Amino acid sequence: MKVSGFTFIRNAVKNNYSIVEAIQSILPICDELVVAVGDSEDETLRLIQGINSTKIRIIETVWDTSIREGGRTFAIETDKAYAAISPDTDWAFYIQGDECIHENYLPAIKKAMEENLNNSEVEGLLFKYLHFYGSYDYTASSRRWYRNEIRTLRFKPGVHAYRDAQGFRKNGCKIKVKPIDAYVYHYGWVKPPLGLGNKVRNFNKFYTEDAWIEENLPENMEFDYGNADRLLNFKGTHPQVMQKRIAAVNWKFTIDPTLYKYRMSLRRKMLQKIEDLTGWRIGEYRNFRII
Secondary structure, three states: OOEEEEEEEOOOOOOOOOHHHHHHHHHHHOOEEEEEEEOOOOOHHHHHHOOOOOOEEEEEEOOOOOOOOOOHHHHHHHHHHHHOOOOOOOEEEEOOOOEEEOHHHHHHHHHHHHHOOOOOOOOEEEEEEEEEEOEEEEEEOOOOOOOEEEEEEEOOOOEEEEOOOOEEEEOOEEOEEEEEEEEEEEEEEOOOHHHHHHHHHHHHHHOOOHHHHHHHOOOOOOOOHHHHOOEEEOOOOOOHHHHHHHHHOOOOOOOOHHHOOOOOOHHHHHHHHHHHHHOOOOOOOOOOEEO
16 A cells, blocks of 8 residues: 655745644655645745655645635645656545644554555545644634545545645545544644734735735734634644644743633524534535545
């Protein structure tokens, strides 16, 4: 069984992405790992080149920053990395630059790939998500945050990133997946208020026009943490590859964010209560087919 990791990145240093940790988190169960490094304004290429592993294969790409259609640039760059995977690959393992896999889940992920290797009905493996928010001590948990996504795919022609590369499809159709008991740790929202404000501003440049950004997202804007709807205190452990970054962070919430008054509408509060009691998320968007 051959497993190929793949990812894309641009301006990782400038935007403080934990791409090195993301790559290192899946590297132990990958036979190769393709990194599409975009034309950056910083030392991103050198950063990736500095990872000490012969498994890593870098392809250099040029981003079309004029595309403002729902983050499609991210899907285009993801597809470039996928297309560079070795043709004898069985499973493709996707990771984004602000995600990480805890080492405790690697054996279960590898086992699921082995058990489903010859079952062509299973086209992908569905992961659970933990969305860390503001601090490494809290996760965002509400209907506003997706609970699952595909991160391991059977390597076949026709597979492509969907919309802004949060998920995938095959020849335009939803991919048939098997849920596994493994989490993706999503760290994209772990920043102090000014840092998150700049992140939102930079991120929206791939979704909307500059005039809207200038009007609605001014420079040096301070982020409103109440947008999470609900934060939960995280009691678990973080991946080993993240420990150095976490130890170096100088940002902590000055108050308990679980005490924030969340601005859920009455409808959202009712739907959230139903989910909390039953596990059923009414109207949940699913870009996959569970088998």
